Amino acid sequence: MNSATNSGRALPRAGCALPWALVTPALGWTLLFFVLPFLAMGFSSLTAHDGGGFTLANYSQFFANPAYWQAMVNSLQVTAIVTLISVLLAYPFAWILAEQVPERWQRLALMLAVLPFWTSYVVRSYSWLLVLAQNGVINRALTGSGLFSEPVQLANTRLATVIGFVHFFVMLLTLTIFANLKQLSPSYRKAAADLGAGPVRTFLHVILPLTLPGIMVGAFLTFVLCIGDYITPQILGGNNELLMPQLVMMQIGRRGDFPLASALSIILMAVVTVAYLACARWLKIERA
Amino acid sequence: MRALVRIASWLYAAAVYGFIFLPVVVLVLFSLQATSFPIPPFTGPSLRWYDAVLADTRLTSALVNSLLVAALSSAIAVTLGFLSAWGFARFVLPGSALLRGLITLPLTVSYLIIGMGLLVLFNWAGVPKSLLAAGIGHVVINLPLCFAIIYSQMGDHQINIERAARDLGAPEWKVLLLITVPVMAPAIFAGFFLSMTFSWDEFVISFLLTRFDTTLPVEIWNLLRSGLNPKTNAVGSLVFAVSIVLVVLFELMLLRRKPA
Numbered sequence: 001m002n003s004a005t006n007s008g009r010a011l012p013r014a015g016c017a018l019p020w021a022l023v024t025p026a027l028g029w030t031l032l033f034f035v036l037p038f039l040a041m042g043f044s045s046l047t048a049h050d051g052g053g054f055t056l057a058n059y060s061q062f063f064a065n066p067a068y069w070q071a072m073v074n075s076l077q078v079t080a081i082v083t084l085i086s087v088l089l090a091y092p093f094a095w096i097l098a099e100q101v102p103e104r105w106q107r108l109a110l111m112l113a114v115l116p117f118w119t120s121y122v123v124r125s126y127s128w129l130l131v132l133a134q135n136g137v138i139n140r141a142l143t144g145s146g147l148f149s150e151p152v153q154l155a156n157t158r159l160a161t162v163i164g165f166v167h168f169f170v171m172l173l174t175l176t177i178f179a180n181l182k183q184l185s186p187s188y189r190k191a192a193a194d195l196g197a198g199p200v201r202t203f204l205h206v207i208l209p210l211t212l213p214g215i216m217v218g219a220f221l222t223f224v225l226c227i228g229d230y231i232t233p234q235i236l237g238g239n240n241e242l243l244m245p246q247l248v249m250m251q252i253g254r255r256g257d258f259p260l261a262s263a264l265s266i267i268l269m270a271v272v273t274v275a276y277l278a279c280a281r282w283l284k285i286e287r288a
Numbered sequence: 289m290r291a292l293v294r295i296a297s298w299l300y301a302a303a304v305y306g307f308i309f310l311p312v313v314v315l316v317l318f319s320l321q322a323t324s325f326p327i328p329p330f331t332g333p334s335l336r337w338y339d340a341v342l343a344d345t346r347l348t349s350a351l352v353n354s355l356l357v358a359a360l361s362s363a364i365a366v367t368l369g370f371l372s373a374w375g376f377a378r379f380v381l382p383g384s385a386l387l388r389g390l391i392t393l394p395l396t397v398s399y400l401i402i403g404m405g406l407l408v409l410f411n412w413a414g415v416p417k418s419l420l421a422a423g424i425g426h427v428v429i430n431l432p433l434c435f436a437i438i439y440s441q442m443g444d445h446q447i448n449i450e451r452a453a454r455d456l457g458a459p460e461w462k463v464l465l466l467i468t469v470p471v472m473a474p475a476i477f478a479g480f481f482l483s484m485t486f487s488w489d490e491f492v493i494s495f496l497l498t499r500f501d502t503t504l505p506v507e508i509w510n511l512l513r514s515g516l517n518p519k520t521n522a523v524g525s526l527v528f529a530v531s532i533v534l535v536v537l538f539e540l541m542l543l544r545r546k547p548a
Contacts, residue, residue, distance in 0.1 A: 018460060022375030026368040026391055026431060033428045034394050037405030044408045093304045096297045111539070113305065116312045118531040120489035122505045123524035126512060127311030130318060130326055133516060137314055140328040171308060228398025230492055235512065245400050252496070258408055265404045269397065276396070 045262035049255075058263035068247060068264070072271070075244040078158065078233070079226045082165040083219050089166065090173035091215070097174070098181040110178060117171040125235035128164045129155055132236070156238035164232040169225075173218045180214030181207075220279045224272055244268050312528065319521035326518045337522040347523055350507035354488055357419055357503055361426035362483035368427070369434025370476055374468060377442035378450070388439070392432040402428055403493040410497070417499040425493040430486055434479035441475035474541050481538040485531060 048055045062068045093113070101109050116124065131137050132154035139151040154160055184207065192202040230245035237243070242250070244264065251261035318326035322334035341347055375381070376388055394402060406425050415421060446468070453467045469476070491505040498506060504527060511520045 019375045019379035019381055022379075023372040023381065023387065026372035026435065027387060029368055029427060029431060030391055030394065033406065033424055034397075034402065035390075037402070037409040040409040040412060041401075041405045044412075089304065092300055096301045100294065100297045100301075113308060115532065115535075116308055116528075118485060118489070118535045119312070119524075119528045120491065120505050120508075120531070122491050122508050122512075123315070123527050124311065126508070126520060126524060127315040130314050130516060130521070131311050133327065135327045137310075137328060167308065167311065170304065224396070224398065228400050230400055245398075248400065248404065252404075252407070258411065261404060262408055265401045269401055272396075272398070 041262040041265060044259050045266055047259050049257045049259050058260045059267070061260065062264060062267055067242075071242045071244050071247040072267070074158075074241055075227050075268075076271075078161060078165070078243060079223055082162055082169060082226050083222045085162070085166050086169035086173050086222055087215060087219055090170045090218075091177055093170070094174045094177035094181060098178055110175070113174055114171045117168065117175075121168075121229070121231040122235070124168065125164050125232050128160065128167065128236055132160050132163070155236065156240055158237060158241055161233045161237035161243075164236045165226055165229070168232075169222045172225075173215075173222065176214060176218035176221070177211065180211045184210055216279060220276065223275055223279075227272060228268065315521055315528070316525045318518060319525045321518040321521070324518065326516050326521050337518040338526075340519050341522045341526065344519075347504070347507055347511075350502055350504045351526075353419055353501060354504040357423045357426060357494075358484045358487035361423045361487050362430060362480050364423075365427045365430035365483050366434045366438075366476055366480045369431050369479060370438050370469075370472070373435050373439035373442060374464070377439060378447065388435075391435050394428055395432045395436070399429060399490065399492045403496040406493070407496045417497055419498055419501055419503070421497040422494040422503065425497055426483075426487040426490060429490070429493070430483035433486070434483060437479045437482070438472060438475045441472065446471050477541040478538060481534055481541060485534045485538065488534065489527075489531060 045058050046054055046056070048057060062072075097106060097109050097113065119127075129136075133139070134151050134153070134155065136155075138154060139148075142148045143151060188206050188210065189202060192206045197205065228245060230249055233243045234246055234249075239246075245268070248261050248264045248268070251257040251264065317330060319337055320330075320332035320334060322331040322336065372391060376384055381387065403425060406421065406428075409415075410417070410421055449471060450463050450467050453463045458466070489505060490503075491509065494503040495506050495509065504523075508520065508523055508527070511517065511523070
């Protein structure tokens with residue numbers, strides 16, 4: 001990261017055109033296919049669907065229409081639940097992998113633990129649909145064992161969406177928390193033990209606070225990916241309850257209303273940005 | 289106490305592994321179903337649904353499309369990422385931090401929004417929906433990744449090797465091709481395979497930007513409309529297998545980097 005500072009000495013002809021020739025393609029691509037589309041989206045969000053000039057109607061519609069508002073509330077609720085459950089499930093798991101599994105098996109154990117992470121979203125969500133369906137594996141087990149006489153409605157509920165999300169984010173968080181735990185120097189633990197702290201106190205007062213910034217990063221990543229995902233709620237939650245990405249896609253699919261879809265996307269992005277700013281400040285305090 | 293923690297740990301880990309693998313096992317198991325519904329009881333094993341997948345030209349051509357888009361978009365992403373990483377790591381450029389920030393910015397934006405933006409832009413510019421459009425979107429999501437991976441691996445010891453080559457009279461293009469690329473090969477391959485994996489699995493951008501010729505995840509999505517179907521299990525299992533191969537290659541690249 002710091003190589004840029006001393007590379008001037010490495011190459012005296014830094015003023016020539018070569019460095020610009022190297023970085024311009026990447027910058028150009030980003031400007032043309034990332035920044036420009038974003039501006040186009042912003043512009044589109046300020047126009048009316050049926051032609052005509054500048055309007056704020058697409059934004060005011062979001063605030064005026066309770067159904068749209070509800071989608072945002074649903075998204076935030078689902079995302080919060082998913083993030084919380086995923087962190088609570090993944091932390092002990094990552095801890096076990098890092099502390100209880102013998103060193104030489106750790107790499108394999110971790111690789112196995114995140115293997116399904118690499119399947120596509122669509123396939124992963126479909127797989128959960130198989131598990132949760134009316135006559136799927138879980139319902140067969142429940143009715144077969146005599147615990148329930150009727151199959152339970154699992155698919156097409158918020159619960160299904162949450163399970164699908166948690167499945168993915170437990171793997172993601174296990175990766176980040178595991179890396180965090182492995183980076184801790186063993187001398188912290190030794191120092192705590194020398195000072196007379198038992199394993200529980202060492203964990204609560206040393207390990208946990210030291211891994212907290214890492215957890216926050218993972219939790220933020222979970223938040224961003226979760227709130228922007230369309231597939232999992234669409235396949236597992238169905239249309240009983242809409243989340244923001246579903247609402248955005250609905251505007252394009254059914255009505256071809258690009259301006260409204262753009263406005264909703266920008267609102268969604270604004271929420272993520274606010275979360276980022278809140279999170280960034282919290283992290284800074286934590287590190288200081 | 290210690291033994292208790294150990295037993296509790298094993299039980300907990302077993303439960304989480306069970307949770308993680310439950311859908312995958314169900315997916316693969318019922319892809320071998322002999323009858324027409326991928327639900328219990330298991331009636332296989334049978335390979336008839338894999339035959340059905342391979343006989344379905346829509347699926348096989350989507351598979352070829354996916355591989356093509358993944359390979360080409362990853363090649364572009366890794367090339368642009370490598371060149372810019374080299375430029376930023378080796379030369380002092382005005383506003384370097386800002387420009388590097390710009391290149392990595394797409395990492396913080398969800399695919400849905402990147403896809404939406406491109407859809408609006410292409411719609412205005414009159415660019416038709418196509419695999420090319422989706423490929424452009426895939427470069428947008430993978431370029432920051434390739435850049436970040438390669439840039440973070442450009443250390444000072446590599447500068448010295450490059451400097452030695454220049455002192456010995458090598459022109460810039462020779463330094464690049466004969467020194468920098470071979471030295472950076474593990475990071476370049478890692479970026480390439482990670483991009484392949486992401487592009488191969490990507491859904492929403494392809495969904496928004498393609499129409500008739502499309503990628504495999506979108507075609508699988510179309511299959512889902514017919515409900516639960518062992519054919520979907522079979523094609524899902526195949527997709528999973530390809531992803532695993534890509535990830536293992538990626539892991540091997542990382543392992544190769546270790547001793548260096």
